[in-house]
Amino acid sequence: MSANTIDVALLKKMFLSGAKNLDNNKEYINELNVFPVPDGDTGTNMTMTIMSAANDVFNLENPDMVTLCKSISSGSLRGARGNSGVILSQLLRGFTKVAKGYDTLDVAILSAACDKAVETAYKAVMKPKEGTILTVARGIAEKAAELFENGEEDINAFYQACLEHGQKVLDSTPDLLPVLKEAGVVDSGGEGLLTFLRGAYEAFCGKEIEFSMDNDTKKKAETTRKLPTDQPVSAVPEDIKFGYCTEFIILLEGKVFNIQMENEFKDFLESIGDSIVCVPDEELVKVHVHTNDPGLAIQRALKYGQLTNLKIDNMRLENKEKVEKENAKAAETAAAPEEKEEPKETGFISVAAGSGFADIFRNLGADYVIEGGQTMNPSTEDMLNAISQINAKTIYILPNNSNIIMAANQARDLTEDKEIIVIPTKTVPQGISALISFVPEMSGAENEAAMTEAISLVKTGQITYAVRDTSIDGHEIHQGDYMGLSDKSILSNGTDLENVFEETVKGLVDDMTEIISIYYGSDVKEEDAVALKDKIAENYPNCDIDLQNGGQPVYYYVISAE
Amino acid sequence: MPKVAILTDSNSGITQSEGREMGIRVIPMPFRINGVDYFEDINLTQEEFYAKLKEGGDISTSQPSPQDVTDTWDELLKEYDQVVYIPMSSGLSSSCQTAIMLADDYDGKVEVVNNQRISVTQRASIRDAMLLAKKGLNAKEIKDKLEADKFHSSIYITLDTLYYLKKGGRITPAAAAIGTLLKIKPVLQIQGEKLDEFAKARTIAQAKTMMINAVKNDREGRVSENGKYKTVLQIAHSDNLGAAKVFAGELKDVFPDVDDIEINALSLSVSCHIGPGALAVAVSRVETE
Numbered sequence: 001m002s003a004n005t006i007d008v009a010l011l012k013k014m015f016l017s018g019a020k021n022l023d024n025n026k027e028y029i030n031e032l033n034v035f036p037v038p039d040g041d042t043g044t045n046m047t048m049t050i051m052s053a054a055n056d057v058f059n060l061e062n063p064d065m066v067t068l069c070k071s072i073s074s075g076s077l078r079g080a081r082g083n084s085g086v087i088l089s090q091l092l093r094g095f096t097k098v099a100k101g102y103d104t105l106d107v108a109i110l111s112a113a114c115d116k117a118v119e120t121a122y123k124a125v126m127k128p129k130e131g132t133i134l135t136v137a138r139g140i141a142e143k144a145a146e147l148f149e150n151g152e153e154d155i156n157a158f159y160q161a162c163l164e165h166g167q168k169v170l171d172s173t174p175d176l177l178p179v180l181k182e183a184g185v186v187d188s189g190g191e192g193l194l195t196f197l198r199g200a201y202e203a204f205c206g207k208e209i210e211f212s213m214d215n216d217t218k219k220k221a222e223t224t225r226k227l228p229t230d231q232p233v234s235a236v237p238e239d240i241k242f243g244y245c246t247e248f249i250i251l252l253e254g255k256v257f258n259i260q261m262e263n264e265f266k267d268f269l270e271s272i273g274d275s276i277v278c279v280p281d282e283e284l285v286k287v288h289v290h291t292n293d294p295g296l297a298i299q300r301a302l303k304y305g306q307l308t309n310l311k312i313d314n315m316r317l318e319n320k321e322k323v324e325k326e327n328a329k330a331a332e333t334a335a336a337p338e339e340k341e342e343p344k345e346t347g348f349i350s351v352a353a354g355s356g357f358a359d360i361f362r363n364l365g366a367d368y369v370i371e372g373g374q375t376m377n378p379s380t381e382d383m384l385n386a387i388s389q390i391n392a393k394t395i396y397i398l399p400n401n402s403n404i405i406m407a408a409n410q411a412r413d414l415t416e417d418k419e420i421i422v423i424p425t426k427t428v429p430q431g432i433s434a435l436i437s438f439v440p441e442m443s444g445a446e447n448e449a450a451m452t453e454a455i456s457l458v459k460t461g462q463i464t465y466a467v468r469d470t471s472i473d474g475h476e477i478h479q480g481d482y483m484g485l486s487d488k489s490i491l492s493n494g495t496d497l498e499n500v501f502e503e504t505v506k507g508l509v510d511d512m513t514e515i516i517s518i519y520y521g522s523d524v525k526e527e528d529a530v531a532l533k534d535k536i537a538e539n540y541p542n543c544d545i546d547l548q549n550g551g552q553p554v555y556y557y558v559i560s561a562e
Numbered sequence: 563m564p565k566v567a568i569l570t571d572s573n574s575g576i577t578q579s580e581g582r583e584m585g586i587r588v589i590p591m592p593f594r595i596n597g598v599d600y601f602e603d604i605n606l607t608q609e610e611f612y613a614k615l616k617e618g619g620d621i622s623t624s625q626p627s628p629q630d631v632t633d634t635w636d637e638l639l640k641e642y643d644q645v646v647y648i649p650m651s652s653g654l655s656s657s658c659q660t661a662i663m664l665a666d667d668y669d670g671k672v673e674v675v676n677n678q679r680i681s682v683t684q685r686a687s688i689r690d691a692m693l694l695a696k697k698g699l700n701a702k703e704i705k706d707k708l709e710a711d712k713f714h715s716s717i718y719i720t721l722d723t724l725y726y727l728k729k730g731g732r733i734t735p736a737a738a739a740i741g742t743l744l745k746i747k748p749v750l751q752i753q754g755e756k757l758d759e760f761a762k763a764r765t766i767a768q769a770k771t772m773m774i775n776a777v778k779n780d781r782e783g784r785v786s787e788n789g790k791y792k793t794v795l796q797i798a799h800s801d802n803l804g805a806a807k808v809f810a811g812e813l814k815d816v817f818p819d820v821d822d823i824e825i826n827a828l829s830l831s832v833s834c835h836i837g838p839g840a841l842a843v844a845v846s847r848v849e850t851e
Contacts, residue, residue, distance in 0.1 A: 360744060363744075364744070432744070432764075433764050436744075436746060436762045436763065436764055437761065437762065437763060437764070437768065437772070438761075439760065439761040439772070439776075441760070450772075454764075454768065457764075457765070457768060458764075512767070514764075514765040514766060514767065515745060515764060515765055517744075517745075544745055546744060546745040548744065562764045562765050562768075
């Protein structure tokens with residue numbers, strides 16, 4: 001195939017094909033994580049970033065170049081999550097800035113667009129790091145410029161050469177970033193970018209792709225967008241896929257319900273519905289599922305024991321009533337003159353995974369807690385949503401994860417009617433301390449300084465398990481090991497959780513430490529946490545020890561020393 | 563030139579013997595501990611008080627009885643022409659209100675100062691009152707001058723624990739605002755009539771920095787109006803002298819122009835609400851000699 005131009009219809013196909021390819025390979029990209037933590041998610045983040053745009057693009061009928069470019073740019077910008085996602089959205093934004101000025105793209109324009117893409121992305125990152133997606137993008141842009149200067153006009157040859165060079169740069173990322181080398185992986189963001197470009201290339205070559213929003217991705221995107229309360233009701237009954245909200249409790253009465261049975265049961269529930277909750281206790285299992293056939297769920301559950309507290313609601317009918325009621329109410333309020341409440345001075349948005357953490361933040365005055373964290377990076381749009389929910393003149397955002405800060409900054413840049421201050425908290429304990437040190441009487445700038453200062457006084461440790469064998473910072477790590485991570489490195493690893501915990505604490509505490517906070521996760525029993533706390537209290541008699549239920553997934557313990 | 567007596571209550575932190583040395587009178591505040599009445603510094607020492615507080619004793623405060631107040635006035639008026647009475651802040655106790663009402667019957671011979679001071683800032687007011695009396699001002703003039711300086715002081719207090727504040731339930735706005743699950747060192751501010759939350763810190767080191775910054779702002783700003791007026795810095799504490807001394811050293815580094823930073827115990831009426839282990843710093847505008 002040889003061609004000298006790409007028109008708008010082809011560009012649309014290429015974009016969708018690239019998005020699809022990213023989606024197909026996201027799991028592989030997820031695994032290219034330096035730290036073998038169970039929640040590496042570069043692939044998911046990049047996919048969700050691009051899917052947000054792909055959905056808009058897919059629905060465009062015979063767009064012109066300007067419309068298509070706008071759709072790609074704004075869709076990915078709003079859907080951006082995670083650092084790689086934000087960078088990808090900036091690359092697309094830069095690329096489309098150039099592309100939208102033409103009806104068809106040739107090598108000269110493509111090369112200029114690549115250049116603009118890289119320039120835009122570098123600007124969006126405060127401290128650009130080499131050996132990442134940025135390096136790969138820059139390598140491609142440089143190759144593109146070189147090819148153009150050498151008089152290449154055939155896009156096929158041009159594209160192939162760019163891809164090949166991109167792969168070369170990607171393969172060299174471990175030489176630029178020692179952590180990659182030690183972990184034996186290439187940069188995951190760079191891999192994601194190439195995966196996208198390869199998908200786009202396939203469409204260029206004429207391969208027909210069937211683009212549809214993958215259910216899983218869509219569902220995931222929707223759940224994070226969902227608001228905890230006061231969600232305006234707009235869903236029509238047809239939107240409900242599974243109609244019966246089914247809840248019951250299984251009484252175990254001494255019968256065994258082990259993890260394997262739990263997983264089997266969950267799998268079964270997943271095959272008949274969604275919104276599944278299945279929480280086993282020692283004596284009972286609490287079950288919640290949305291399904292079209294509650295009978296199946298009940299029948300299956302009877303295998304494990306007697307049932308009690310059964311409740312089945314028809315959500316389609318309820319929703320219809322609710323919508324009617326809301327609409328009536330909306331009509332009423334629309335008729336009445338709108339009374340806008342005076343905005344308060346300050347509001348706070350915090351990101352956290354785990355009900356305990358969410359409670360702590362709310363208790364400390366957070367107006368809105370976005371569910372998310374390492375496992376699920378909220379998107380720029382999630383942030384914008386939260387911002388729109390808070391009627392305040394100034395809103396502080398605590399991202400509480402290094403991979404969420406950029407999405408927060410992007411939300412800040414997209415907000416015009418409120419002052420947004422992003423406090424670059426990288427861990428939940430940093431967020432807690434920053435929020436605590438807010439002083440209502442001080443100005444925004446003074447608070448920003450004070451809260452940022454508070455971050456620097458917090459050292460955070462997190463304990464999780466390794467998903468593969470690797471070696472980092474001289475630590476030989478085996479799959480299934482417990483690992484204690486500090487803000488920057490691995491503090492300890494091993495097969496004994498208690499040991500790893502103690503070693504991690506030791507790595508965090510110094511002479512200046514006054515308080516050690518321990519937040520235990522959803523997979524930890526309270527009595528185990530209390531026992532560990534008592535041990536720590538004994539080892540560090542000069543420190544205050546604070547034990548809290550963080551309820552976070554994946555991380556057994558989050559620890560901070562201040 | 564009228565002969566003016568200065569009178570305060572034990573919330574100022576001025577002990578009976580100190581008062582005698584200074585030539586002023588101090589009305590002791592009554593306490594009720596486990597059903598028994600005590601008077602601060604008369605039959606209740608700081609040590610006894612903290613021992614009972616830590617034991618979890620049931621402690622309540624009340625205002626001095628009107629009888630005690632008027633008896634003291636009558637006694638002073640035998641020797642002096644006028645009395646200036648500086649009770650604790652009207653925002654924290656009704657004793658000031660009661661005294662104002664009682665003074666109505668004294669034909670201007672007794673002036674009750676409502677300048678909303680407590681503890682070390684109240685103490686600074688007493689010194690001002692003494693200075694003004696020495697300069698020859700009458701009771702009414704002294705009262706007016708002190709009240710004009712009502713807002714030219716503030717106290718910041720870091721609590722070691724929220725326990726007593728919650729238990730007392732009396733300082734509700736502050737307690738409510740910081741009613742949280744976490745271990746937090748609340749920093750309270752007394753300015754004017756209210757004791758309220760100023761900020762929160764995770765550690766004492768952080769809280770001290772916050773207090774120093776706040777006091778620095780106040781001192782440069784509304785208290786001295788950029789050095790136009792003289793100010794004093796004071797430290798107060800509840801059963802926490804060691805930390806107070808260290809804090810004084812740290813403050814001297816930040817404020818090299820201040821020659822002396824006085825350390826006083828917080829009055830028991832404040833301590834019973836905030837508990838032992840608290841550390842405070844205050845800045846007040848004062849009269850020049």
